[in-house]
Amino acid sequence: MTDTHRTGEVVADLLEAVHGVLEKHKVTEEEWMAALRFLTDVGRADEFILFSDVTRTSVLIDAMSHGDDDGATASDVEGPLYVEDPPWRDKPVRVYEDYEGMGDDADVLFIRGSVTSTDGTPLPEAVIDIWQTGPSGGYDIWDERQPEHNFRGRWKVEADDGAYEFQTMLPKPYTVPTDGPVGRYLDAVGQHPWRPAHIHFKVDAPAHAPLVTQVFFPDDPYLENDTIGAVKPALVRPVEPEGDHLVCPFGIVLRPAA
Ligand code: BEZ
């Protein structure tokens, strides 16, 4: 089957579904024009990934794209807030600089584990790339108090046993951007904009399928109610006190490339 053939088949089914909805609800010319204006605004605001996320379409595509029965770490949605070419961090890895307004109740968090293949072989060549919000004020790109690339960074594991560790701060729940057309959509359908606290990971290793995932933390008020529906139980990792900081174990298992 050629790509053109597949596109033709998928588009035909899509149009049949859309036409069915328009007929079922007797959508008027005015309503259809408003819908087209909305989609135009989504494109102009570069919010199509965000729209896919909040409509839980990204979660559906993720679930259909990645198997979960071979012991590999569960994948998850990337979201729109990854920044290309994040800084390489030296070891011991710390992914943030202190900033004014990070909050008095900010908790230092060490995440540690090892990167292995599904057969248990350590992957010292793996590159881990993380991004997250700070404990206050959201992502660096929204929060002018934070230096550029704060709470972002990548590094190569290098340890023979695949072990890694990095220092960060426990993030807090936050809202997806609501100041554009997707914010208007959320209002219109009565959907809240909150996500539970999480840390995004991209992990790449030679001869393995790249992993994009997120780690969540217990007792978060939005675990059951993530606006993008991306929480998977296996990705909710325990957090324990250790001395003056917190520790979260997260073993990362990559699937060999097909
Ligand atoms: C995020 O977690 O960074 C995110 C995911 C979906 C929409 C907006 C933000």
Ligand code: FE
């Ligand atoms: Fe995020």
